[in-house]
Amino acid sequence: MAWLLRKDGPWVIGGGIVATLALGGALHEHSGARVFVVGADRLEGAFHTAWITGVVLGSVAACFDEVLGTREFLAQRPLARTALIRARLRALLIVLACSFVLGPIGAWIGFAAFHDGMWHTRLAALPAIYAAYVVALSGAGIGVAAGSLPVPWWQRIVVAAAWFGASFALIDAVSRGYQGAARMAPFVFAHVGAAAVFFAIAAVAARYDADPDRPRAQVLRAIAGVPAAAALAVLWTVPCGEGQARAIDLLQDAYPVVLKRGDEHVLVRATHEPGVWRVCDRDHRSTGERIDGRQPGRGGVRRPMPSWHWLSFGFDAPLWHSGHQSGWSDTTTVLLAADGLVWTRSLADGLRATGRGAELLPFANDSLIGDVGDSVVVIDGATRQPWRYDDAAGHFVPMPLPAGERGEQLGWASLDDKDPDDAALLAQLADPKRAWAWQRRFVRTQHGAYTVRDGALVAVPGLLARVDRGRWARDDALATNQTDPIVIPIELPDDGSPVRFRHELRPRTANEWARAVPAFVLSLCRPPLLQAIGHVTVMPRRGGWLFDRLVADGRRPWLVLGSFVLGAALAWSFARRLRRLGADRAVVRLWSVAIVLLGLPALLVAWAAERPRAYAQHDVAAAPSPRLGSRAAEEVPA
Amino acid sequence: MSSPVVTFDGVQRWFGPHVVLKGLTLQVGPGQVYALLGRNAAGKTTALRILLGFLQPHRGRVTVLGNDSRALTPEVRGRIGYVGEDHRLYPTMKVADAIAFEAETRPAFRRAFADKALQRCDLRPAQRIPQLSRGQRAQLCLILAVASNPELLVCDDPALGLDVVMRREFLDALIDLLADTGCAVLFSSHFLTDVERIADRIGILHDGSLLVDSTLDDIKRRVQRCTWLPANGTPLPTGPHVLRASQRRGGHELLLLDAPPDLLAALRAGGELSPPQAPTLEELFLGLTGPDRPGILREPLDELARGAPAGGGA
Numbered sequence: 001m002a003w004l005l006r007k008d009g010p011w012v013i014g015g016g017i018v019a020t021l022a023l024g025g026a027l028h029e030h031s032g033a034r035v036f037v038v039g040a041d042r043l044e045g046a047f048h049t050a051w052i053t054g055v056v057l058g059s060v061a062a063c064f065d066e067v068l069g070t071r072e073f074l075a076q077r078p079l080a081r082t083a084l085i086r087a088r089l090r091a092l093l094i095v096l097a098c099s100f101v102l103g104p105i106g107a108w109i110g111f112a113a114f115h116d117g118m119w120h121t122r123l124a125a126l127p128a129i130y131a132a133y134v135v136a137l138s139g140a141g142i143g144v145a146a147g148s149l150p151v152p153w154w155q156r157i158v159v160a161a162a163w164f165g166a167s168f169a170l171i172d173a174v175s176r177g178y179q180g181a182a183r184m185a186p187f188v189f190a191h192v193g194a195a196a197v198f199f200a201i202a203a204v205a206a207r208y209d210a211d212p213d214r215p216r217a218q219v220l221r222a223i224a225g226v227p228a229a230a231a232l233a234v235l236w237t238v239p240c241g242e243g244q245a246r247a248i249d250l251l252q253d254a255y256p257v258v259l260k261r262g263d264e265h266v267l268v269r270a271t272h273e274p275g276v277w278r279v280c281d282r283d284h285r286s287t288g289e290r291i292d293g294r295q296p297g298r299g300g301v302r303r304p305m306p307s308w309h310w311l312s313f314g315f316d317a318p319l320w321h322s323g324h325q326s327g328w329s330d331t332t333t334v335l336l337a338a339d340g341l342v343w344t345r346s347l348a349d350g351l352r353a354t355g356r357g358a359e360l361l362p363f364a365n366d367s368l369i370g371d372v373g374d375s376v377v378v379i380d381g382a383t384r385q386p387w388r389y390d391d392a393a394g395h396f397v398p399m400p401l402p403a404g405e406r407g408e409q410l411g412w413a414s415l416d417d418k419d420p421d422d423a424a425l426l427a428q429l430a431d432p433k434r435a436w437a438w439q440r441r442f443v444r445t446q447h448g449a450y451t452v453r454d455g456a457l458v459a460v461p462g463l464l465a466r467v468d469r470g471r472w473a474r475d476d477a478l479a480t481n482q483t484d485p486i487v488i489p490i491e492l493p494d495d496g497s498p499v500r501f502r503h504e505l506r507p508r509t510a511n512e513w514a515r516a517v518p519a520f521v522l523s524l525c526r527p528p529l530l531q532a533i534g535h536v537t538v539m540p541r542r543g544g545w546l547f548d549r550l551v552a553d554g555r556r557p558w559l560v561l562g563s564f565v566l567g568a569a570l571a572w573s574f575a576r577r578l579r580r581l582g583a584d585r586a587v588v589r590l591w592s593v594a595i596v597l598l599g600l601p602a603l604l605v606a607w608a609a610e611r612p613r614a615y616a617q618h619d620v621a622a623a624p625s626p627r628l629g630s631r632a633a634e635e636v637p638a
Numbered sequence: 639m640s641s642p643v644v645t646f647d648g649v650q651r652w653f654g655p656h657v658v659l660k661g662l663t664l665q666v667g668p669g670q671v672y673a674l675l676g677r678n679a680a681g682k683t684t685a686l687r688i689l690l691g692f693l694q695p696h697r698g699r700v701t702v703l704g705n706d707s708r709a710l711t712p713e714v715r716g717r718i719g720y721v722g723e724d725h726r727l728y729p730t731m732k733v734a735d736a737i738a739f740e741a742e743t744r745p746a747f748r749r750a751f752a753d754k755a756l757q758r759c760d761l762r763p764a765q766r767i768p769q770l771s772r773g774q775r776a777q778l779c780l781i782l783a784v785a786s787n788p789e790l791l792v793c794d795d796p797a798l799g800l801d802v803v804m805r806r807e808f809l810d811a812l813i814d815l816l817a818d819t820g821c822a823v824l825f826s827s828h829f830l831t832d833v834e835r836i837a838d839r840i841g842i843l844h845d846g847s848l849l850v851d852s853t854l855d856d857i858k859r860r861v862q863r864c865t866w867l868p869a870n871g872t873p874l875p876t877g878p879h880v881l882r883a884s885q886r887r888g889g890h891e892l893l894l895l896d897a898p899p900d901l902l903a904a905l906r907a908g909g910e911l912s913p914p915q916a917p918t919l920e921e922l923f924l925g926l927t928g929p930d931r932p933g934i935l936r937e938p939l940d941e942l943a944r945g946a947p948a949g950g951g952a
Binding site: 002004006007009010068069072073075076077078079080111210212213214236353614616617618620621622623624626627628629630 | 648650651652653654658660661662663687690692693694696697711712714715716717718720722727728729730731735737739742743744745753757841846847848849850852853856860861874881926932945
């Protein structure tokens with residue numbers, strides 16, 4: 001129906017123009033060469049612009065007639081509700097489709113007007129653009145679904161925020177791959193799938209009118225109430241996790257540390273006096289003995305805590321591959337596409353294709369690029385051969401490695417330049433001609449580290465061993481830390497020689513229990529379903545914030561059971577309330593199951609959805625007959 | 639005999655603690671013009687919104703053209719015209735666009751009829767909706783509703799906000815447009831002179847239920863208004879024939895229903911009675927729904943006249 005689209009004309013045209021300008025303009029965060037030739041590895045501006053645009057457009061589409069006051073003017077027409085909803089969703093998709101097409105075209109024209117070399121434009125660069133744009137679809141779905149809910153405006157905003165936070169963070173976690181790079185296909189399909197789900201929710205929700213004086217339709221509870229509770233449950237894990245992290249940090253601070261005294265190890269606690277320790281027994285109680293650590297020969301303090309950390313919640317613009325895309329020689333920027341094609345860009349020559357050898361052959365997929373020493377280096381993804389860009393020749397030339405060595409990575413020397421040993425290593429990496437931060441990069445092989453000096457690879461002895469001891473390598477290795485942060489076994493010495501001291505750190509004193517209990521309580525408050533899943537499955541590398549470390553890996557089943565018991569108690573009390581209000585059995589059953597599985601968040605949603613006003617019954621006395629009545633209507637001749 | 643177009647059967651509806659309809663029962667026959675009167679918040683709009691399916695009743699049932707109002711199909715909606723009190727139209731459209739929009743969304747829309755009606759009301763197709771005066775917008779809404787050839791036209795206080803001339807024009811347009819269509823009309827209004835001009839039957843809604851549900855002729859025939867100055871010690875008359883007795887400066891104003899001759903004779907015997915007359919609709923309405931304490935507005939004025947502060951400060 002063209003007129004149903006035309007009545008939406010103001011927001012369709014206005015929204016289309018704004019969305020096109022926003023999506024097109026956002027591509028200008030990078031150069032035209034990066035966006036349309038090489039294929040950007042991350043379009044942060046486009047990603048954030050797209051989801052904001054989507055949410056706003058979806059909300060406007062859902063609420064346009066309501067804001068204009070024409071909702072009933074439209075509803076009294078001989079049109080099926082589904083036709084109205086279809087027209088609304090169609091208008092939204094038309095706006096998004098137009099901005100998806102016109103945005104990049106406008107951006108390309110903008111680049112072409114001010115930069116040369118845009119004739120290198122490749123279709124292979126488009127997937128990265130559209131993968132960044134795809135969040136506009138899911139954002140629009142969330143906007144239109146939440147906007148169509150027959151609930152007060154503040155509840156729509158809360159539901160939209162919950163759906164948005166939960167779905168984007170989960171998709172981010174699901175689509176993340178090696179070293180934080182996102183996998184494009186899962187990312188795109190997940191967002192398109194989410195959009196389809198939210199559009200379906202909108203299509204159902206828009207059939208119902210808001211009426212606070214009547215119970216909601218059961219289908220609304222199922223398609224909007226339960227998903228809202230689920231989203232809130234996902235988000236609820238974040239404050240629970242943060243609270244647990246804080247409590248466990250305090251607990252670990254309260255645990256005694258191990259002091260090596262001569263040949264023996266003792267548990268000690270710090271005193272207010274610096275360097276003076278108070279000895280504890282195996283139950284962490286003070287023995288009264290004091291050790292002055294400042295005296296010579298007293299040995300060192302060991303704090304054998306597992307170096308775990310909580311995986312933080314969040315989402316960000318996806319990074320499509322883990323390596324860098326560009327390197328800089330003195331006058332030229334070298335750009336490497338994910339599919340191995342290479343270009344140079346300089347003020348003098350503009351954008352120019354280059355490659356391996358004089359034939360300008362492309363590199364393999366997943367090749368790596370970076371500035372190493374005095375050159376721009378690419379490690380070929382297939383042969384693992386390092387290549388150096390030769391400015392004079394205008395192409396890459398190979399750099400031979402010792403026999404049996406393969407270029408594995410372009411490493412980063414995260415060293416402390418104030419440490420004399422580290423400074424000596426950094427000095428070997430530095431190129432005296434280019435005193436900038438990128439000089440810390442090196443070619444990493446199985447057995448060594450190399451920098452480039454005068455066009456050749458030069459070994460940097462000791463660098464690899466030093467870097468692998470570094471902080472970053474350790475943190476990365478512990479990203480999937482499975483250890484229990486509360487019960488910590490200690491075995492010393494830990495250098496492979498026979499164990500002479502064995503102890504288990506766990507809450508033993510009242511002070512330690514006081515710090516452990518909040519962590520357990522927050523564990524009980526987590527959504528029981530997620531607790532059960534986290535208990536029986538392996539902690540995921542990404543999205544670990546969703547699950548509880550205290551019950552992961554099969555630990556503490558009593559905590560999982562406790563969360564279900566708490567959920568059941570909440571469900572029972574809410575079911576009583578619902579029955580008192582006069583709700584149907586189906587309503588009681590639905591919310592009971594939701595609360596048992598999702599816990600407190602489901603209770604909150606149920607409480608907001610099932611207000612006493614909706615179930616109120618008034619005993620109205622039968623209206624008296626009109627004091628002045630005459631013949632009934634059916635007796636009036638037509 | 640033919641079945642009614644609209645039937646309200648014991649309809650109850652509340653908003654929070656406020657019971658707005660306490661068992662509304664009325665019928666509108668084919669071709670009948672039914673005026674639903676009542677003070678503000680009497681429940682008129684609620685009744686009409688339930689009829690149109692925008693709201694659901696808590697108890698009772700509304701039948702429209704033989705269908706339950708809770709499940710109106712598009713086909714039934716196509717047989718109902720609606721003019722809202724705010725004359726809502728899409729502000730970005732022109733008059734011609736509004737006509738085209740109506741024509742596309744209502745299969746029974748009569749384009750030629752609408753064009754002719756536009757001419758008669760001096761509305762130009764090129765005029766933009768925001769540029770129309772309130773009266774013109776009301777006329778356009780009426781044309782759009784009537785041109786779809788409805789069997790039932792529902793108007794919720796359509797003349798609200800219009801000045802006297804505009805109201806007259808609007809009503810003339812309504813009468814013209816409905817002539818010979820056989821369309822039943824259910825409308826709410828505050829303008830009782832207008833109602834007297836066009837309504838066949840009147841319902842006065844007060845405190846959630848109907849006080850009056852009668853034809854205008856019946857009202858005029860059965861209700862009498864008179865002024866009665868009682869002799870000392872004569873009590874005020876009560877009973878089913880006295881709709882209201884209120885004190886006035888020149889005695890008591892009585893509103894009598896089907897007053898039997900012996901009641902009139904007793905009143906004459908107990909005091910001085912003016913000749914009974916048929917009341918205007920406004921007098922009847924005020925008599926039935928007016929404030930129980932006539933002095934409610936007079937007391938502050940009296941205090942003002944005595945020089946006391948109107949708010950009666952501490």
